[in-house]
Amino acid sequence: MLDIKFVKENKELVKENIKKKFQDQKLPLVDEVVELYDKVCSLKLEGDNLRNEKNNISNQIGSMMREGKKEEAEKFKQRVIEINEKLVTLEKQEAELNAILKAKMMIIPNMIDDSVPIGRDDTENVEIEKFGEPVVPNFEVPYHADILASINGLDKESAGRTSGNGFYYLIGDAARIHSAMISYARDFMIDKGFTYCIPPFMIRSDVVNGVMSFEEMDAMMYKIEGEDLFLIGTSEHSMIGKFKGQIVDETSLPITLTSYSPCFRKEVGAHGIEERGVYRVHQFEKQEMVVLCKPEESMDWYHKMWSYTVEFFRSLDIPVRTLECCSGDLADLKVKSCDIEAWSPRQQKYFEVGSCSTLGDAQARRLGIRTKGEHGTYLVHTLNNTVLASPRGLIAFLENNVQEDGSILIPKVLQPYMGGKEVIEPAMQ
């Protein structure tokens, strides 16, 4: 969400930005919002003047009452009643126009960074850098659900009975390695100086509305019946919501947090839920990083943050690459974003395991997250990035660590979380 004043003073830049994102249908919005804004301002001025008159008269009535001039006061009352009637319609108009203005402002995309590659959709995303050799083993790597089956680690059938499609039981060493990876991810980020945080897993509707659009909400969020509560789709929701409407102390910036949470997603539409695997599911767990910082520091943090995820996966010896979102694929709130993709030796291509974004001040403007320092009060910048989402991370781990004989090697860094175990052997058939 942009600052309306910025839009007013930089119409052409905003339009250019819309073109870069191939959203030409939104071009008329720019003139519309500026016009609306001017109207709202003049309505506000008119209302302010009326309110001023009303306040003055009311004060006069007050002093008359004190002096006992009751009859004189009665005459003035009539004028205030008139003003109030006018104000009701005026305020209604202003509120209506404001709502339209806000709705339109919400869909004008944020200004993208100059460095963002121009492209229409996800097919034009740009590979930035590869880390580690994408190894193609000389045997066929099984589908991850089959690897899990070989260690009796997955039961989707029972989950289907208890909860339906898109749920799963992870069992035994599979469950343990999943938790081990999450725990390792947590400690990895603590070592980077981030503060560990376990947030609420449910949030109120006003927070949901602050962090996402209505359509997104409908497609992602599970609502608790009879309560004003939603299950979070990512801990980013509760972590950013934590600061809603707050003025954080400038000296406390940057705020660097790493949060754990289960994540719940309806996954309406999109590619649906797969039959056998656990790549796209309704429930997963995630270690996340969230940063609130001064505007001038956000680009540095963006690069630091994605590189942490790369470093994390490399420490597990999983090859990854960074894929930068092109202008057309970039969500409207984001300034710049890249996906971290892990190598799949089975599919012999990379697949998404995380996403790093800087939202500039857009999210902060929407939620009213500000800081106060020498140069006054201003909006902070917000960033978020995945450290590890599992079972998706588990899939990357399994495919890259399964051996030809079906055993799964556990990397050194995970062994302490596995009770010292170095290898998981397939179960006897």
Added chain:
RNA sequence: GGAGAGUUGUCUGAGUGGUUGAAAGUGCAGCACUCGAAAUGCUGUUAACGUAAUCGUUACCAGGGUUCGAAUCCCUGACUCUCCGCCA
């Protein structure tokens, strides 16, 4: 879940429906005193929006209502504290 108390500026904390944007203290900033500091004294000090400025509007948890006028009265909701109940 039941009963009661509360929510005001950085914080503590006043506030009979009518110059209360808000007493007092505290914190912070500036000035004076001092070689310097402490102490003391004086002055200033909420935010958002509009305006070149003066100034104006809005905001005392949130949303409604009563009234010419609401921090103050009424209703609803959120949160906090105390007691009881239930509970991993």
